Amino acid sequence: MIPSAYKNSRIPWKSDLCAVCMLATRSKTVEVQLTHGVSVMLCTMHASEEFRTMRSGRDFVATLTRCFRATRSMTRNHERALSAHLERLNRPQRTATRSLPGSYHWKALRNEVEHRAAAGESMRTIVADLRARHAHDVADVPSARTVRRWYHDGRWRENVRTALRKGYHHRDPAKASRAQKDRAHITRLRETHAATARAPASTLAAGAPP
Numbered sequence: 001m002i003p004s005a006y007k008n009s010r011i012p013w014k015s016d017l018c019a020v021c022m023l024a025t026r027s028k029t030v031e032v033q034l035t036h037g038v039s040v041m042l043c044t045m046h047a048s049e050e051f052r053t054m055r056s057g058r059d060f061v062a063t064l065t066r067c068f069r070a071t072r073s074m075t076r077n078h079e080r081a082l083s084a085h086l087e088r089l090n091r092p093q094r095t096a097t098r099s100l101p102g103s104y105h106w107k108a109l110r111n112e113v114e115h116r117a118a119a120g121e122s123m124r125t126i127v128a129d130l131r132a133r134h135a136h137d138v139a140d141v142p143s144a145r146t147v148r149r150w151y152h153d154g155r156w157r158e159n160v161r162t163a164l165r166k167g168y169h170h171r172d173p174a175k176a177s178r179a180q181k182d183r184a185h186i187t188r189l190r191e192t193h194a195a196t197a198r199a200p201a202s203t204l205a206a207g208a209p210p
Protein backbone atom coordinates (compact mmCIF):
# COMPACT_ATOMS: atom_id res chain seq x y z
CA MET A 1 0.00 0.00 0.00
CA ILE A 2 1.41 3.39 -0.96
CA PRO A 3 1.44 5.75 2.07
CA SER A 4 -1.26 8.38 1.83
CA ALA A 5 -2.81 11.07 3.99
CA TYR A 6 -6.31 9.98 3.06
CA LYS A 7 -8.07 8.29 5.99
CA ASN A 8 -4.68 7.83 7.63
CA SER A 9 -5.37 7.46 11.34
CA ARG A 10 -1.71 7.47 12.33
CA ILE A 11 -1.08 11.12 11.45
CA PRO A 12 -2.51 13.95 13.59
CA TRP A 13 -6.03 14.97 12.62
CA LYS A 14 -6.25 18.52 13.79
CA SER A 15 -2.78 19.97 13.40
CA ASP A 16 -0.62 20.35 10.31
CA LEU A 17 2.02 17.76 9.54
CA CYS A 18 5.67 18.25 10.44
CA ALA A 19 7.47 19.61 7.36
CA VAL A 20 10.25 17.10 7.94
CA CYS A 21 8.31 13.99 9.01
CA MET A 22 5.31 14.54 6.71
CA LEU A 23 3.33 11.26 6.60
CA ALA A 24 5.47 9.90 9.42
CA THR A 25 4.37 12.74 11.76
CA ARG A 26 3.28 11.21 15.07
CA SER A 27 3.36 13.97 17.68
CA LYS A 28 1.69 17.35 17.76
CA THR A 29 3.28 20.13 15.73
CA VAL A 30 4.14 23.76 16.46
CA GLU A 31 4.80 26.72 14.22
CA VAL A 32 8.48 27.63 14.46
CA GLN A 33 9.22 31.23 13.55
CA LEU A 34 12.46 31.80 11.71
CA THR A 35 13.63 35.23 10.56
CA HIS A 36 12.67 37.05 7.34
CA GLY A 37 8.97 36.31 7.81
CA VAL A 38 9.51 32.57 7.38
CA SER A 39 7.84 30.01 9.60
CA VAL A 40 7.50 26.26 9.40
CA MET A 41 5.38 23.61 11.11
CA LEU A 42 7.49 21.06 12.95
CA CYS A 43 6.89 18.17 15.34
CA THR A 44 8.19 18.56 18.88
CA MET A 45 11.34 16.63 18.04
CA HIS A 46 12.26 18.71 14.98
CA ALA A 47 11.19 21.94 16.71
CA SER A 48 13.31 21.20 19.76
CA GLU A 49 16.26 23.31 20.71
CA GLU A 50 18.35 20.17 20.68
CA PHE A 51 17.69 19.63 16.98
CA ARG A 52 17.92 23.29 16.03
CA THR A 53 21.32 23.70 17.63
CA MET A 54 22.73 20.23 16.81
CA ARG A 55 26.19 20.57 15.24
CA SER A 56 25.86 24.35 15.38
CA GLY A 57 22.66 24.35 13.33
CA ARG A 58 23.97 22.37 10.38
CA ASP A 59 21.49 19.51 10.84
CA PHE A 60 18.53 21.88 11.01
CA VAL A 61 19.60 23.92 7.99
CA ALA A 62 20.53 20.95 5.80
CA THR A 63 17.26 19.19 6.64
CA LEU A 64 14.98 22.17 6.02
CA THR A 65 16.82 23.02 2.81
CA ARG A 66 15.92 19.59 1.46
CA CYS A 67 12.31 19.94 2.65
CA PHE A 68 11.81 23.37 1.08
CA ARG A 69 13.41 22.20 -2.15
CA ALA A 70 11.24 19.11 -2.29
CA THR A 71 8.07 21.18 -2.13
CA ARG A 72 9.56 23.83 -4.46
CA SER A 73 8.86 26.38 -1.77
CA MET A 74 12.40 27.71 -1.27
CA THR A 75 12.30 31.48 -1.73
CA ARG A 76 14.99 34.11 -1.22
CA ASN A 77 13.59 34.70 2.25
CA HIS A 78 13.79 30.99 3.07
CA GLU A 79 17.45 31.03 2.01
CA ARG A 80 18.12 34.15 4.06
CA ALA A 81 16.37 32.73 7.12
CA LEU A 82 18.39 29.51 6.97
CA SER A 83 21.67 31.39 6.50
CA ALA A 84 20.78 33.64 9.42
CA HIS A 85 20.15 30.57 11.57
CA LEU A 86 23.60 29.17 10.78
CA GLU A 87 25.29 32.50 11.20
CA ARG A 88 23.75 33.17 14.60
CA LEU A 89 24.87 29.81 15.93
CA ASN A 90 28.39 30.15 14.59
CA ARG A 91 29.42 33.54 15.84
CA PRO A 92 32.40 33.24 18.16
CA GLN A 93 32.25 33.51 21.93
CA ARG A 94 28.76 32.31 22.34
CA THR A 95 27.48 31.50 25.76
CA ALA A 96 24.05 30.19 26.52
CA THR A 97 23.08 32.78 29.10
CA ARG A 98 24.78 36.10 28.58
CA SER A 99 24.42 39.32 30.48
CA LEU A 100 23.66 41.60 27.57
CA PRO A 101 24.19 45.33 27.32
CA GLY A 102 21.42 47.70 28.30
CA SER A 103 19.58 47.81 31.54
CA TYR A 104 16.20 46.22 31.70
CA HIS A 105 13.85 45.00 34.34
CA TRP A 106 11.89 41.79 34.46
CA LYS A 107 14.82 39.50 33.68
CA ALA A 108 12.95 36.37 34.77
CA LEU A 109 9.94 37.24 32.60
CA ARG A 110 12.11 38.03 29.63
CA ASN A 111 13.92 34.74 30.17
CA GLU A 112 10.55 32.96 30.28
CA VAL A 113 9.43 34.63 27.03
CA GLU A 114 12.61 33.46 25.31
CA HIS A 115 12.22 29.90 26.53
CA ARG A 116 8.58 29.73 25.43
CA ALA A 117 9.29 31.32 22.04
CA ALA A 118 12.08 28.82 21.48
CA ALA A 119 9.63 26.01 22.26
CA GLY A 120 7.36 27.30 19.49
CA GLU A 121 4.71 29.26 21.36
CA SER A 122 3.27 32.13 19.36
CA MET A 123 3.96 35.72 20.34
CA ARG A 124 0.26 36.37 20.79
CA THR A 125 -0.22 33.52 23.28
CA ILE A 126 2.81 34.54 25.29
CA VAL A 127 1.84 38.23 25.49
CA ALA A 128 -1.74 37.42 26.47
CA ASP A 129 -0.67 34.93 29.12
CA LEU A 130 1.94 37.17 30.74
CA ARG A 131 -0.37 40.17 30.78
CA ALA A 132 -3.21 38.18 32.30
CA ARG A 133 -1.07 36.36 34.84
CA HIS A 134 0.65 39.48 36.16
CA ALA A 135 -2.28 41.87 35.93
CA HIS A 136 -2.66 41.86 39.71
CA ASP A 137 0.99 42.22 40.72
CA VAL A 138 2.04 45.08 42.96
CA ALA A 139 4.79 46.08 40.49
CA ASP A 140 3.79 47.32 37.04
CA VAL A 141 3.54 44.60 34.43
CA PRO A 142 5.66 45.04 31.29
CA SER A 143 3.53 46.40 28.48
CA ALA A 144 2.42 44.18 25.62
CA ARG A 145 4.77 46.26 23.48
CA THR A 146 7.73 45.41 25.70
CA VAL A 147 6.97 41.69 25.59
CA ARG A 148 6.65 41.87 21.80
CA ARG A 149 10.02 43.62 21.64
CA TRP A 150 11.61 40.80 23.67
CA TYR A 151 10.06 38.35 21.25
CA HIS A 152 11.30 40.23 18.17
CA ASP A 153 14.80 40.67 19.58
CA GLY A 154 14.89 36.89 19.25
CA ARG A 155 17.81 36.16 21.56
CA TRP A 156 16.48 32.62 21.72
CA ARG A 157 17.24 32.22 18.02
CA GLU A 158 20.90 32.48 18.91
CA ASN A 159 20.42 29.90 21.62
CA VAL A 160 20.82 32.69 24.17
CA ARG A 161 18.59 33.44 27.15
CA THR A 162 18.57 36.59 29.20
CA ALA A 163 20.39 35.81 32.43
CA LEU A 164 18.26 35.55 35.55
CA ARG A 165 19.20 38.02 38.24
CA LYS A 166 21.85 36.97 40.73
CA GLY A 167 20.41 34.91 43.54
CA TYR A 168 17.22 34.12 41.62
CA HIS A 169 17.46 30.47 42.59
CA HIS A 170 17.53 31.34 46.27
CA ARG A 171 14.09 32.91 46.23
CA ASP A 172 11.65 31.51 48.74
CA PRO A 173 8.83 30.29 46.48
CA ALA A 174 6.46 30.19 49.45
CA LYS A 175 6.64 33.96 49.64
CA ALA A 176 5.98 34.57 45.94
CA SER A 177 2.45 35.31 44.83
CA ARG A 178 0.78 32.58 42.82
CA ALA A 179 1.41 34.41 39.55
CA GLN A 180 5.10 34.70 40.36
CA LYS A 181 5.74 31.08 41.13
CA ASP A 182 7.77 29.30 38.46
CA ARG A 183 5.68 26.88 36.53
CA ALA A 184 6.99 23.36 36.08
CA HIS A 185 7.20 23.47 32.29
CA ILE A 186 9.24 26.70 32.34
CA THR A 187 11.65 25.17 34.83
CA ARG A 188 11.91 22.13 32.56
CA LEU A 189 12.68 24.32 29.52
CA ARG A 190 15.40 26.12 31.49
CA GLU A 191 16.97 22.86 32.60
CA THR A 192 16.88 21.33 29.11
CA HIS A 193 18.44 24.47 27.66
CA ALA A 194 21.20 24.52 30.25
CA ALA A 195 21.96 20.87 29.53
CA THR A 196 21.99 21.13 25.72
CA ALA A 197 23.76 24.49 25.69
CA ARG A 198 26.81 23.08 27.40
CA ALA A 199 27.53 20.50 24.71
CA PRO A 200 27.87 22.66 21.53
CA ALA A 201 29.98 25.23 23.38
CA SER A 202 32.53 22.62 24.37
CA THR A 203 32.71 21.02 20.90
CA LEU A 204 33.24 24.48 19.39
CA ALA A 205 36.00 25.21 21.84
CA ALA A 206 37.67 21.92 21.04
CA GLY A 207 37.55 22.83 17.33
CA ALA A 208 35.78 19.58 16.51
CA PRO A 209 35.24 18.94 12.81
CA PRO A 210 31.64 18.81 11.49
Ligand SMILES: [Zn+2]
Pocket residue numbers: 018019020021022025042043044045046
Ligand atom coordinates in the same frame (compact mmCIF):
# COMPACT_ATOMS: atom_id res chain seq x y z
ZN1 LIG B 1 9.26 15.98 12.56
